[in-house]
Amino acid sequence: MDLSKSWTITTKDFAVFRRKRSVIYGLVAFPLAIALGLPTVLALVVQRGSATYAQLTPLMDAFAFFFVISTVYLSTSLASYSIVGEKVEKSLEPLLATPTTDSEILLGKVLAAFVPTIASTLLGATVFMATVDALSAPDLGYLFFPNWTIAVFLLLAAPLACLFSVEANVIISSRVADIRTAQQFGGLIVLPFAGLYVLAEIQVITLDALALLVLSAILVPADVLLFFVSRATFRREAILTKWR
Amino acid sequence: MPRLGWRPRPTIEADHLTKRFGELTAVDDLSFRVEEGEIFGLLGPNGAGKTTAVRLLTCLVSTTSGTARIGGYEVGNGADAMRIRRMIGLVPDNVGLYEDLSAYRNLDFYGRLYERPERERREAIERLLKMLGVWAQRDLLVGTFSKGMKQKIAIARAMVHDPRVLFLDEPTANLDPEAAKTVRDFILELKSEGRTIFLNTHNLDEAQRICDRIGILRTRLVTVGTPAELEDSVWGQKTTILLVEATEPVRRAVESLPLRKVVWEGNRLTVDVTDAARENPTIVAAIVGAGGRVQFVSSLRPTLEDVYLKYVR
Numbered sequence: 001m002d003l004s005k006s007w008t009i010t011t012k013d014f015a016v017f018r019r020k021r022s023v024i025y026g027l028v029a030f031p032l033a034i035a036l037g038l039p040t041v042l043a044l045v046v047q048r049g050s051a052t053y054a055q056l057t058p059l060m061d062a063f064a065f066f067f068v069i070s071t072v073y074l075s076t077s078l079a080s081y082s083i084v085g086e087k088v089e090k091s092l093e094p095l096l097a098t099p100t101t102d103s104e105i106l107l108g109k110v111l112a113a114f115v116p117t118i119a120s121t122l123l124g125a126t127v128f129m130a131t132v133d134a135l136s137a138p139d140l141g142y143l144f145f146p147n148w149t150i151a152v153f154l155l156l157a158a159p160l161a162c163l164f165s166v167e168a169n170v171i172i173s174s175r176v177a178d179i180r181t182a183q184q185f186g187g188l189i190v191l192p193f194a195g196l197y198v199l200a201e202i203q204v205i206t207l208d209a210l211a212l213l214v215l216s217a218i219l220v221p222a223d224v225l226l227f228f229v230s231r232a233t234f235r236r237e238a239i240l241t242k243w244r
Numbered sequence: 245m246p247r248l249g250w251r252p253r254p255t256i257e258a259d260h261l262t263k264r265f266g267e268l269t270a271v272d273d274l275s276f277r278v279e280e281g282e283i284f285g286l287l288g289p290n291g292a293g294k295t296t297a298v299r300l301l302t303c304l305v306s307t308t309s310g311t312a313r314i315g316g317y318e319v320g321n322g323a324d325a326m327r328i329r330r331m332i333g334l335v336p337d338n339v340g341l342y343e344d345l346s347a348y349r350n351l352d353f354y355g356r357l358y359e360r361p362e363r364e365r366r367e368a369i370e371r372l373l374k375m376l377g378v379w380a381q382r383d384l385l386v387g388t389f390s391k392g393m394k395q396k397i398a399i400a401r402a403m404v405h406d407p408r409v410l411f412l413d414e415p416t417a418n419l420d421p422e423a424a425k426t427v428r429d430f431i432l433e434l435k436s437e438g439r440t441i442f443l444n445t446h447n448l449d450e451a452q453r454i455c456d457r458i459g460i461l462r463t464r465l466v467t468v469g470t471p472a473e474l475e476d477s478v479w480g481q482k483t484t485i486l487l488v489e490a491t492e493p494v495r496r497a498v499e500s501l502p503l504r505k506v507v508w509e510g511n512r513l514t515v516d517v518t519d520a521a522r523e524n525p526t527i528v529a530a531i532v533g534a535g536g537r538v539q540f541v542s543s544l545r546p547t548l549e550d551v552y553l554k555y556v557r
Contacts, residue, residue, distance in 0.1 A: 005356075005357055008353065008356045008357060009357075012342070012345070012349075012353045015344075015345055015349060016342060016344045016345065019344035019345075019385075020344070089340060089341070089342065089343060090336075090338035090339075090340040091340035091341065091342055092340070093304065093334075093336045093338070093340055094334060094335075094336055094340045094354070094398075094401065094402075095340075095357075096304055097302050097303075097304060097329060097332070097334040097336075098329060098354065098357040098358060099326050099329040099330045099357070099358065099359075100357050101326075236303075236304055236305070237304070237305045237306055240299065240304055240305060241265060241305060
């Protein structure tokens, strides 16, 4: 596999994304809304005297899970543009006629969705951590973030969830004819992750480092399985003759 | 000087090539050869299998049976497929350009995938865009271009790695006459550089003007030959002569000649001939000898449209 060809495809997609305002706004606005919105919620709760920051520390950890949800949501949007966008513009045929393997193209497409999503998530998470620390440090007497829980969130669970979403979107892209439909179906991938957050909120599970390691252990084989399914879907002949 | 009996190696060779999609046979038992430097045109109605034939030959879809070779490499063989892709350029029926990228960026992207070094890539892009008259628009987004300009960019894209063999699927469809002429002239220029061109087209006039040989496909290849050979296969040559007056002595003089078929329509005489250059002077001499006066003589040949309709109906 020639990784430089995959990267050529990835950077081409980046150039296309730069022209799509909705993609840029999504990459900036969604993580920023989480990064600033959730600390604002914490500040309001403390201001009303309902709780102290010390009592809210489990919630601070749980809020970090929104960045896992963010990676799933954002990568859905990017993967739809990257793959279904090529379908809509009918640019896959000349691309497939080049001396590039199916795996090189697929890797290029996966990276095109993965890299901006993770970059945006990490930036958003940095703003989130800094904001929460700025608000809570005077009360707690120490910096709550970074900690092991958010490290597992950002460095393990979020990339694995992002990969899961991108691979699922490759499979979805083979079955739909337009970007909006792909995004609608892709949006369904967010549901199990949102469900986990709800379970944590109703105290059925705890989203601590251990729970995230278990989630990651489930995502690893799921990613491997989806990799083989998406690779089987992303074959030249299937793309040209079976993709809708 | 070529050796005695030397023949150029066929650049494209298909042998009993067949493609089925489930119950549907898209291409059936396709066999032909295209020599190096030749323009080969494939004509056929919609659904005849032309696009599938191109996809088979460009290693985009697998064969059901039969074999094909491009430049000696076997289509369908994994390692050879990569060599074939480096050797060929493809202009599909949909241009498939990235509308949010500039013309230059589109070509540069493909140049990178074909592993052309940066300097060669830059020079190739400049040369191609200048040849096609779109160099001034190189930094504009392709989405702002007309159909004709997009088609030119698609052709430049297929040429960015300097391929020996070019596959063009309906390259002038939906173009205005001026843009179509630019594309045709460019194709002829590529031929003059010794490149082999495989052209799918609906445009009979275009096929007649630029193709060395033409195949007519209706799932199966029903006939193949040079435009002249195909035209002759319909009803050969005819000569039409307009007289001032078709008098009885003139009619008798013409009918006394050993001609295959003579048809009179008023003062117009149409005769089937085998060799017009040899037979026309004899016919005119007989007419004049019988006191007739000739207004004009012209050769009447079947058109490619006659050929096409004969084979596809």
